[in-house]
Amino acid sequence: MDEPHATRPIEHGELEGLDSLAVELGRRRTRARLLGDEPEPLLVGRFALEGQLGAGGMGSVWLAVDEQLDRRVALKFLRGEHCDPAASARLLREAQGLARISHPNVIPVFEVGEHEGRVWIAMEHVPGRTLREWVEQTQPSAREILDTWIAAGRGLAAVHAAGLIHRDVKPDNLMVGTDGRARVIDFGLVRQAQVRIPRSELDATTVDGASSQPGARPEPVTAGSESLTRAGAFVGTWAYAAPEQRRGEPVDAHADQFGFCVGLVEALTGQRPSSETAALGLEQLPHRLQRVLRRGLDPDPERRHRDMDALLNALVPPPWxxxxxxxxxxxxxxxxxxxxxxxxxxxxxxxxxxxxxxxxxxxxxxxxxxxxxxxxxxxxxxxxxxxxxxxxxxxxxxxxxxxxxxxxxxxxxxxxxxxxxxxxxxxxxxxxxxxxxxxxxxxxDPKLSANQLSRWIAELPAPNSCLDADAQAPLSEDERARLEALSDALFRLRYGLDERDLGLRIERSQAVLEQARTTGPAAAEVRAGLTLGALSLLAGDGSAARGQFGAVLDLAEREQLDGARIEAWLWLSDLALDLDLDLERARWSWSRANEALAALPQPNIRHARARRIGSRIALVAGELDEAETLARAALREFAALGPAQAWQRGVSRRNLAQILRARGRKAEAQALLDQAADEDRFGVALGTETVGTDYKEAGVAALVSGRLDEAERELLGALRTVEHVYGARSRQVADVHATLVALYDARGEPDAARHHALLADEITRTVLGPLHFDRTYALSGLGAVAYRERDYAGAERAFALCLRIAEARLAADSPDLAGHQINLGDALTELERGREAEALLRPAITTIEDTVGPDALVLAVAHKALGKLLYLRRDLAGARAELERALEIHALDSEPIPAELGQVHWLLARTLAELGEREAAAREASLALERYTQLGPPAQAEADEIRAWIDTHRTPQGPTP
Structure with a gap:
């Protein structure tokens, strides 16, 4: 809507079609003229109307005088037919929100109210021109256009900060006052952010004031039209509206960002882009502006700039x-x-x-x-x-x-x-x-694998970091040669190209760091410190790694190196999460990284890395909604950075798959793992430690999809590789042993599972300490092996210690903690310690249902244990309900664990038999026998027990209870 700029009297013939205010004001003026008197003021609240300044599809604007404060104001009315009582109440709330905004680039709102069922807003009356008029009439330079638009954008950012969105950002709704200041005006469509446009508004919308009464035919509106609103489709201005706004979808501040960018491109180039022709006119602009504006015009609101501040900061370089x-x-x-x-x-x-x-x-x-x-x-x-x-x-x-x-x-x-x-x-x-x-x-190098090269490409310095404030200052020839030589040495040490022994690589990296500190430049010291910290982290030496990253932070503060500061905080976040599992410290380090990242343009590889780290922190904390949101954002941002980040996309897909599995969405998780494998597995060759990671990730992917023979090959390959690189007693080796426990448990090979569980526990306990969180992986494996062998006391001991360690590290409402509670509760049930078991199981079920969902696979174990508890208490109906619920959850798993499923069928068979349902009991017993038979010799005792039961209860007509 055009904002008026000068008072004009009501002319003859203009009353037709205007609202009742215009009619009444005209009547009073006519009467006064005939009687020779002063016209009686037409008051709206304390404001006396002087004349209409403009009108459009959503209302009218009047010049008025505040009789109490003796100042002129602009009084904006919304048309009554648009506002039912609920809509009026909402508009009042939103206008009151505008009144609380105090910003030099937002036209001040003095007061809000209602008159004859219409909401009005009293605003400062500022003489001036719209930005469209300003550009057309003064022909400003592009620098002046950009500066003015940015100033108006600051006002729009203030509106967003108040939780509101404008919904009609265009050159006609931005103005330059006679004082030269840009302002956001015309808040006729302002709404709370993230609210879908109501259907009532869509049905009542008009075009340039056209009636929308039943039977009225609106004027057609084309994509190029500048009409205020498009009848029956949306509110706003079609030519400047974001795609989601045109479709009538929920809109947020990103929709205003789109309209802002359309108007800016139009002002700079004379051509108006749209969602279909976003590049129109951009080729005339400098490359930096093209990049910034293309992002603001992205059809996907999630791919636009984070907010208006991010867009404005990208449009204008920082003061330095x-x-x-x-x-x-x-x-x-x-x-x-x-x-x-x-x-x-x-x-x-x-x-x-x-x-x-x-x-x-x-x-x-x-x-x-x-x-x-x-x-x-x-x-x-x-x-x-x-x-x-x-x-x-x-x-x-x-x-x-x-x-x-x-x-x-x-x-x-x-x-x-x-x-x-x-x-x-x-x-x-x-x-x-x-x-x-x-x-x-x-x-x-004949040992170089394609996987390794792909990772190196992803870890090349991001070119856009060379536009940061701490871009490397020019060096002398000697300094540059020294930096390149030190960087070459650090690269070979980081990836073990000449020496695979991790201890020797750390020792030699320390020597390079000392040389960098002695000879400089600062960039060499940063690279050496980060390399040494990363190698110390690989070795599981958290204290040394923390010291190195802290030293880099000190150097970054001293030399004002923003990029180095961000890198150090990101590494410290990883360290706190992966080595210490200290959620508080991980969150704090992560928040410091994000503070430093706020000044960088997006998309940037560091933003994407930070999102992924944040998702992992949220996963450990049990905040699965936040974890998934951040993981998906990281994946999108790595994708936006192009094919160079293929390796990072693979890591991000696996990270998201882990979160989806925690939420019980196994099929989605598997699809992501398959995508990752298709994209970044080129085939592996021995030569670097990342090959061990390749093998392990391939083994895990095969394990979760039930390809157990393939999983065994890949995991044993991973074990050989990491033993060669890190030594037989390393954290990385313990991690592979723990994964092999899960494999052999799924295959029903308890001896092999126990062997790897004991090795994993012994390495973790001696290398990382008896209460280190990594030990929970080994203890869970030991407990599972003992449980399968009916050593329930041994299972209880392992699961109890596991829970003790987890309680010291995990949040009380963490689903991972609930999983450990379920394991211990299951073992206690078999030991017939029902009261202790129930005290663990029921809260754990509630936690899992609240955080992951009612169909999470781990709940099958909990419902089975509760079923056993109720069976022992002779609550057969309750036992049956719990066991049948366990089977419902198992049915969602494409590759259920045979031993678990066999247990449920066998317990349900006995429950049904005691309830007198002989045929159903026989079916369940047969299914239990089938599952235990799958496991072969390790489950021979269970299979024999079930066969004997079936024979005992068999009659000539069939099994009977």
């Missing part, structure tokens, strides 16, 4: 980057009037295409990644695998080229940065390019 090019430098460089330079205010007489100034910004990269390197890749891995790897390198190289061009344009086109800053950007990019050279040099 702003720098006006001196006139003498402009003359020397001869910058000219091409489209892009005209957009940003250069007025040189001799036009020079700025593209020519930045055309060769990626020249050095073309030598690093060319036909020769592509050929070497194909020779090393074959054409199919080489093509996939080349796509990943191409993605990184494209990002590198884009940043090189953007850094150049900031100086030579946009005039936002100094030549010195460009030198720093280029120095940083050259170091990243050297990392690519080092990676490609690894193709000569």
């Amino acid at each position: 980057r702003r720098w006006i090019v001196p006139a003498t430098l402009v003359l020397v460089l001869g910058l000219g009037l091409t489209t892009a330079s005209r957009l940003f205010g250069s007025n040189a007489a001799d036009p020079v295409d700025p593209a020519s100034l930045c055309a060769d910004a990626n020249r050095s990269l073309s030598a690093s990644w060319a036909a020769e390197q592509r050929h070497a890749l194909a020779q090393r891995f074959g054409p199919e695998v080489a093509e996939r790897l080349a796509e990943q390198i191409d993605s990184w190289a494209t990002a590198w080229s884009d940043v090189a061009r953007e850094a150049c344009e900031r100086v030579h086109v946009e005039h936002l940065a100094s030549a010195a800053s460009l030198d720093a950007n280029r120095a940083c990019l050259e170091l990243a390019r050297h990392d690519l050279d080092r990676l490609l040099a690894g193709l000569d």
Whole structure:
């Protein structure tokens, strides 16, 4: 809706079609003119109406005088036919929310109320022009346009901070006052965020004031129309509305962001993009603005900028980057009037295409990644695998080229940065390019696997980090050579290319760190500290790792290195979660990383990593909704970063699969694991520690999908590899042993399961300590083996210690803690310690149902145990209900554990027999026998017991209870 700017009297003939206010005001003025008197004021509250300033589909705006404070205001009314009582009450609440906003770029709201069933808003009357009029009438430079739009955007961000959304952001609803200040105006469609547009509004919507009474035919509205609202479809302005708003879906602040970007592109280029033609006009803009605005115009609201502040910060570089090019430098460089330079205010007489100034910004990269390197890749891995790897390198190289061009344009086109800053950007990019050279040099190593190369590509320095405040300052030739040599040594130590012994690699990394501290530069010390911390973490030495990451933090604070600060906090989050399982410390470190990340543009690889770490923290805390939300956000952000992050996408898919399995959504989890395998498994070869991870992840994927022989091959391969790399008594080896316990338990091989459980427990206990959380994995395996062998006292001891360790680390409402309670409760049930068992089982069931859902697979064990308890108490009906519920849950599992299922069928058979249901009892007994027979010799005793029972209860007509 257009906001008015000057008072005009009601002209002859204008009363027709106006609301009752216009009619009444006209009547009073006519009467006064005839009688020669002053017209009687028409009051709305304490405001005397003077004249209508404008009208549209959703209401009208009037100039009025506040008789108490003697000031002019703009009084905005919404049309009565749009507001039923409930809608009026909502509008009042939202207008009151506007009245609480105090921001220089938001037109102040003084008061709200109702008049004749219509909500009104009293606002400051500010003389001026809409941004559309301002652009058309004054022809401002693009720099002035951008600055003005950003100022208006600050006001829009304040509206969002109040929990409101505008829903009609466009140049006509933003204004520049005669004081030069930009403001957000016209709040006729403002709503609470994340509220679906009511159907009543959709049905009542008008086009430019057209009636929507029954039988009225609205004017057609096309996608290019600037009409205020589209009849029967949505409220807002079609040409500026986000796709989700056009579809009538729930909208939030991201919809306002879309309209803001449409208006800005239109003002800068004269062309209006839409969700269908988002790129329209963008090619005229500098690369940095193209990237920022494309994201704001993304059809998917979740892929737009996080919020208006993030968008505005991306549009304008932080203050440390702003720098006006001196006139003498402009003359020397001869910058000219091409489209892009005209957009940003250069007025040189001799036009020079700025593209020519930045055309060769990626020249050095073309030598690093060319036909020769592509050929070497194909020779090393074959054409199919080489093509996939080349796509990943191409993605990184494209990002590198884009940043090189953007850094150049900031100086030579946009005039936002100094030549010195460009030198720093280029120095940083050259170091990243050297990392690519080092990676490609690894193709000569016959032990290099495609998986390893894919991981290296994903861990190349993110090119857009070279635009950060702490981009590497230019170095002398000697300093650069020293940094590259130290970086080469650290790379080989980090990945064990020359030496696999972890202790020796740590020792040699310490020597590199000492050298970096002595000779510099700071970037070498950061790289050495992070490398040494990562290797210490691999070795399970939390104290040493924490010390190294802390030292990097100190250096980052001293040298103002934001990127290093973020890296250290992310590593500390991982350490607290994986090695200490200290949720409080993990959350704190993670929050510090997020604080530092807030200043970085998105998408950025560090944002994605932080989301994934946050999802893992939430999973351990039992906050499964939050865990899934963050995990999906991480996966989306890694996908947005392109093929170069294929390895990270695989890790993120496995992480999300783990969360979905915890929620009982096994089929979805398996689909993600299959996707990860398809995307990032190239086939493995021995040579680095990550091969052990490849084997283990493949083994786990096969295990959860029931491919037990394949799982055994992969897991034993993982065991051999990690023993070779880390030594037989390492945390990584204990982890594989614990996974093998689950495999052999599923195969019904208790001797093998016990062997690996004892090894896992002995290594964890001696290497990490008797109360370290990792020991719960081994103790759970030991308890499960004892339980299967009917050593219920042994199972109780293992599960009780496991629960004690878990209680010290996990939240009281954690589903993982509830799982440990169920295990112990099950063992106590078999020991006929019913009261203790029930005290554990019932709260655990409630926790799992509340956090994971009523169909979580672990609940089958709990319901089985409760069924046994009730059976022993002779509550046969209650026992039957619990056991049948256990079977319902098992039926959801495509690969149920035979021993568990056999137990439930066997117990239900005896319960039904005592209830006199002989045929049902016989069926359950037969199913139990079938399951125990599957297990072979280890379950021979159970199978014999069931056969004897069936024979004992058999009659000539069939089994009887």
